[in-house]
Structures are given as structure tokens and as C-alpha cells.
Amino acid sequence: MDTKLVELMADLMEDEVLALVKEKIAQGDDPTEILNDARTAMETVGKRFETCEYFIPDLMMAGEILKEISDMVKPLLEKSGTGTKKGKVLIGTVAGDIHDIGKDIVTFMLDVSGFDVLDIGIDVPVQTFVDKIKEFQPQVVGLSGFLTLAFDSMKKTIEAIEKEGLRDKLKIMIGGGQIDDTVKEYVGADAFGKDAVAGVQLCKQWIGG
Amino acid sequence: MTESAAELFAQREKRISDAIALRVPDRVPILVFFGFFPARYAGMTVQEVMYDPDKIWQAQTKALFDFQPDGDQNPYLLRYLGPILETLDFKQLMWPGHGLTSDHTYQFVEGEYMKADEYDAFLSDPTDFIIRRYWPRICGKLQGFEKLPPLHNIISYYMGIPTGFGAFSLPEVIEALETLKAAGQESARIGSYVRKFGVEMKEAGYPVQFGGICQAPYDTLGDFFRGTKGIMLDMYRRPETLIKACEKLLPFMLEMAVAGTKISGNPRVFIPIHKGLDAFMSLEQFKKFFWPTLRDLMVALINEGLVPCPLWEGDCTSRLDIIKDIPPGKACYALEATDIVKAKEAFRDRVCIRGNLPLSILATGTPDDVRAHCKKLIDIAGPGGGYIMDASTGLDDAKAENVRAMFEFTKEYGVY
Numbered sequence: 001m002d003t004k005l006v007e008l009m010a011d012l013m014e015d016e017v018l019a020l021v022k023e024k025i026a027q028g029d030d031p032t033e034i035l036n037d038a039r040t041a042m043e044t045v046g047k048r049f050e051t052c053e054y055f056i057p058d059l060m061m062a063g064e065i066l067k068e069i070s071d072m073v074k075p076l077l078e079k080s081g082t083g084t085k086k087g088k089v090l091i092g093t094v095a096g097d098i099h100d101i102g103k104d105i106v107t108f109m110l111d112v113s114g115f116d117v118l119d120i121g122i123d124v125p126v127q128t129f130v131d132k133i134k135e136f137q138p139q140v141v142g143l144s145g146f147l148t149l150a151f152d153s154m155k156k157t158i159e160a161i162e163k164e165g166l167r168d169k170l171k172i173m174i175g176g177g178q179i180d181d182t183v184k185e186y187v188g189a190d191a192f193g194k195d196a197v198a199g200v201q202l203c204k205q206w207i208g209g
Numbered sequence: 210m211t212e213s214a215a216e217l218f219a220q221r222e223k224r225i226s227d228a229i230a231l232r233v234p235d236r237v238p239i240l241v242f243f244g245f246f247p248a249r250y251a252g253m254t255v256q257e258v259m260y261d262p263d264k265i266w267q268a269q270t271k272a273l274f275d276f277q278p279d280g281d282q283n284p285y286l287l288r289y290l291g292p293i294l295e296t297l298d299f300k301q302l303m304w305p306g307h308g309l310t311s312d313h314t315y316q317f318v319e320g321e322y323m324k325a326d327e328y329d330a331f332l333s334d335p336t337d338f339i340i341r342r343y344w345p346r347i348c349g350k351l352q353g354f355e356k357l358p359p360l361h362n363i364i365s366y367y368m369g370i371p372t373g374f375g376a377f378s379l380p381e382v383i384e385a386l387e388t389l390k391a392a393g394q395e396s397a398r399i400g401s402y403v404r405k406f407g408v409e410m411k412e413a414g415y416p417v418q419f420g421g422i423c424q425a426p427y428d429t430l431g432d433f434f435r436g437t438k439g440i441m442l443d444m445y446r447r448p449e450t451l452i453k454a455c456e457k458l459l460p461f462m463l464e465m466a467v468a469g470t471k472i473s474g475n476p477r478v479f480i481p482i483h484k485g486l487d488a489f490m491s492l493e494q495f496k497k498f499f500w501p502t503l504r505d506l507m508v509a510l511i512n513e514g515l516v517p518c519p520l521w522e523g524d525c526t527s528r529l530d531i532i533k534d535i536p537p538g539k540a541c542y543a544l545e546a547t548d549i550v551k552a553k554e555a556f557r558d559r560v561c562i563r564g565n566l567p568l569s570i571l572a573t574g575t576p577d578d579v580r581a582h583c584k585k586l587i588d589i590a591g592p593g594g595g596y597i598m599d600a601s602t603g604l605d606d607a608k609a610e611n612v613r614a615m616f617e618f619t620k621e622y623g624v625y
Contacts, residue, residue: 012445055491057441064442096313098303101437123309148572148606149313177523178568178602186573195488 002037009041009069010048012061021069031076038069042112050197056105059196063108085116087207090132091142092120094153099146102176102196106142109196115203126153126160133166139207141170142199143189146177154187162188171206175199217414221279225416225597229516229561231538233594237587237623238279239616240418240563242520244603245314246612247272247284254312256305258284260291262402269406273415276616280418281410285402290315293395297388298349301433314605322346323434325443328450331434332457337361343434350388353381407473419479419518421469423462425503426455428483437484444494455502463509470515477516477541480507486523492531500531511539520564521547522602529555545601553590562590564599566615571600571607576614583618591623598623 002024008017024034045062048054089110093103100122107119118136120128133141141161143154154174161167174189175198184192193199212220220235227234247268248258258265262285269284294302301322304315322343323331331338337359344351357376363369376382407417424432430451431440443451466478484490485499507517517535520543525532532542533555543563544552556562565586570578583598590596598619604612 014445053491055487055494056489057444057494058491060438060441061445096309098308098316098318101319147314147316148568151569151572151606180567180569182567182569182573186569 005037006041009038009065010044012058014065017065018068021072031073034073038066039112042066046197059105086114088116088136088138089140089142089203090118090136090138092124093122093144094150094157095123095125096153097145097147097150098122103144105196106199109200110203113200126157129157130160130164139170140203141172143174144176148178150176151183151186158188173199173202214412214414218416222416224279228594228597229541231595233625236625237591237596237598237619239598239619240278240280241599242603243272243282244605246604246607250609255314256311258288259304262289265289281415282418283403283406285399285406289399289402293392296391296395300349301347319436321436321439328454332453335457351385353385356382417473417475419477420473420475421466421478423466423478423480425482426458426462427499429458430454431484444498451498459502459506462506466510467513476514477518478510480517480519482519482521486525487527492527495528507535507540511536516540526551533559543599549589561595563597564601566600568601571611576610579611579614580618583615584622587623
């Protein structure tokens, strides 16, 4: 592990870390190692977010840097040996709501935490959730919604999942602007997460890893 | 003896201004952001009220007269948008019939409507940037303006005039100009309803909550130009430029607010706060990027004799000690999810608090839940005045019986 790389990235020093990665590639360092270091740095970023040292802009910036490093390194990887994933999570913004920023951050954080995430987009009809769950067979479903109209969409989505006999096979977490315990009870979800890291923790708790 | 509308108007206005001035009013005032709740309450779709000015009137007055808040919000500015948005082929919203079904509230379409490398163009001539680059992106029917040359170079008879107007003969520019004419007619129509509604509601005894609107410069830049992600990354990649752009927008925001209050004759200025909340930036970033130009704006408004009324969306508990730094008794802070106990502690002698009744309770709870929470709010924030009852944000999907409980309870229990 290159502690300098890990530290620079965890501190979000974009120019410095990218220069270092370039240097390492030029001197023939193992690209898989570089990517692993970047993921290790992401863990630090996640921890700093949990302890309120970092906030959403920091997650966004870390995501940008990770993407830039991946773009530089990935062409050098022989094949994308992604390794085994921790488990499957399906995520989407419920019908009638087109907000995606929160959902995208959760997707990104789950992905870097090693989960196999399927993001099915925004304004997702109830039936699409059901169909995609049958197809993808996730252990966790994340429903996102920012507006109050999302409460009923979430409720209907969970009712449909139940009606199809899929409810017992998975855990459901919800999140978004107005979401709290009252809403969780109302829609019949298993839990709500107040932010992306809370979402990741719920998945770890339910799936393991 | 029944009170005349004029007396009721005076009582309501006094109740609101007493609370804002940190004096003890006769009772806790109650104001709400109705949103599309009146449409739901009157059994109409969102689409109907967005397109039919008579239905907006019916829906709004029904909700207003049934619940009788201490102030009203003119619904034409934020609801009667269908025709003008359609005329412009507006891209920054999805609304019923345009990406959403008839009963969904309109929603903002996030985007990077100004790219990172366009800051210089924006800073050197914002109006030019807005007309020739920004409008064509946010209004499909104004795309033709991309073809215009910079108009600041049409100066005189041998500088610009001879050939400078050539682009105005291009078909796409002509279409854009015709769109402006049609949009102008729609604007005039909205304006006439706004005036008519304002006059009649005043006669019915209802002051308006807000006479003008503007935003924190950082929010204006982030919401409409750079996008949420764009502006967050700008804090790292081009911090000085971002601050310059906020400073550039500051006088525009002030001008917008002052113009509104002059027309309406009401000093309260609504400032929705979107991107300054706890989760959206660190305290250091807030102090560096968000607060300075917002504070300057609010102080400038106060110096104009106006009353800044920001709605602090989300949770802003970590910012209380910073944001309380404004002249006392001159502003009203609506709080969505900020800790009310800590807020009262920080704002007691400083600024009036509004709201904080969770919409989740209004939308999914029972009237008893609502009453219990209203009691808690009045007990915590009411003592000494300086509190206005309201939901945490727009009522849109609140249950009618819960809204009724909120009003009845506050008017009874909130008496000082």
C-alpha cells in the first residue's frame, strides 16, 4: 500500500494525487494496487463523513477523483477482475419523483463499499421495481424520494413487492429529504437511512461484509 | 360584533410584525406555504390549477377562507405557470403533461446549465451570458438567441450599427423574438391576476406573507447555473471564482427583492435556502462560500427597510451561532428540520422562528399527533414571542384533517 497515495486522496488533494498516479503508471507500478489504494482512501473518506468531518461535497469530490484514477488505470488492467461482491442492492427513486442526487450518492457509496448495485433510475413505476427485483434478485432494495408524494409511491411499491411474495426475501431501506421514522412506519420499510453512509451500514448489517 | 375585514387585516399584520420584532403578540401567528395543497383540498389536479387561473382562484380562496391563516401567499406567481412554461418550452422543470402525470407537483430538472469554463463569460457580462447562452439552454423556444452577436458591441453609427443587427433577420432569431412577445403577454396575464388577487385578499382581510423574493447568491448560482454537483466541486477546483460569481449576483438579488416589495407594498422578502444546510457543506465552507454574500444581502435588505425571511431547508443546527449574527428583530427564519430547542436558545433575543412542524406528521400522522407536536413547538419556541407556527415546508400532500388540527390547536393554545 502506498500511504502517500491513500493520504492524498483521502485529503481530496486532486492535482497532487493525480500527478502521483501518473508517476506511478509511468514507472510501471501495478495498476490493481493503485486502484486498491484509491478504494482504501475511499474508506477513510466514508469514515470522515460518518464523524461529520466530511460532508456531501467531499463525497462528490472523492467520487470525482476516484473516477479520474479509474479512467487512468483501467485501460491498463488485463481484465476487470472485480472480485466477489458482498451482495446485491437494487435502488431507485420512486414513481412521480425525479430527484437523483441522493440516490446517486448512495449508489456510489455502495459500489465503492463492494456491493453489486443496480440503479434503476428515477420516477420508477411500481411494476418496474417488481420486475427488476425478480430479475436481479437483490437482498436489499433502496427506495429514494425527496417529495412528500414519494411517501405514497413508496407505500404502493412495498405493497406490490409484498403482493408478489417477494417481501420476505429482502430488506427494504428508504431515504430522502422528508424521510424519518414516521414515514418508515407509514410505508412499511425495514429502516430509513439519514444519509449515504447510513445506507451502506444498513446493507452491511443485513448482508454482511 | 363581527370584526370588519379591515380590522382583521390590521390584527393579522400586527400579529406577524410583532412576532418578527420579537414582541409578544396576542397569540402565536400561523402562516403556511400552501403549495399545491389547495388543489388537492378542492379536488382538483395539479395540472388544472397550473393552467386555469379561475381554478387557482377557487382552490386558493377555499383553503384560505376555511383555514384562515394570518397571511396569504399570492398563488399566481408560483402556480399559474403552465401557459408561460409551454410558450417558452421550458427545460428546467417537469410538470403535468410535460414529463409528469396530471397530479404530480412540478419538479426541478438538475443540470449544469453553465459549464465550469464559462465562469469568465458570466463574470465579464452576466446579461450577455444569460441572453445568448443561458436562455437558449433553459428555453427550447429561445434557442435562436445563440445566433446573436454580443449586443454590447452595437454602439453607434459606425460601430456596430451598420451590420450589427444582421442576426435579427435569421429565422431562428425571429422565432425566439416572437416567443418573447408571446411570453410577454403571458407575463402580463400573470401580473394582472397577481394584482387582482392581492387587492381582493387585502379587502378580505389577509395580508400577504411576502412582498418580494430573492435567493442567497450561492443558491442562485448553484440551483440554476452550475447545478448541485457542479457548484460543490467548484468549492475545491475554483474557490475564488465561485466567490466572485456570488459577489456578482449579490446586487441582482437585492434589486430583484426591492423591485418586488415596491410593487406589492409589503416589506417581507422570501429567501428559500437550498444548499447551505448542514449536510451540504462543512461549517468552514459555509462561512467561506455561503454566508458572507447571504449576510450582506440580508443586511442590505434590512437597510432598505425590508424584512428578510429565509426558509432554512433541511437541518442547519450546526450553523445557528453564525446565522444569528444579523440585526435583532428584523428578520424571520423558517426552519425545516433544525433542532428547535437549540434554535430558540440561539435566536431568543435575535430573530423570529417560524415553522418546524414535520411534514411527515402532517402527511402520514393523525390529528392527535399534530396537536401534540404543535404543543411542543409552542411550549419551546413560543415563550416571549418570536415564533410563528408553520409546517416544516410546503403543505402539498398534508392531510386536510391534520391541517385543520394544526390551525385549530394553534389558535386556541397559542393565545398569550
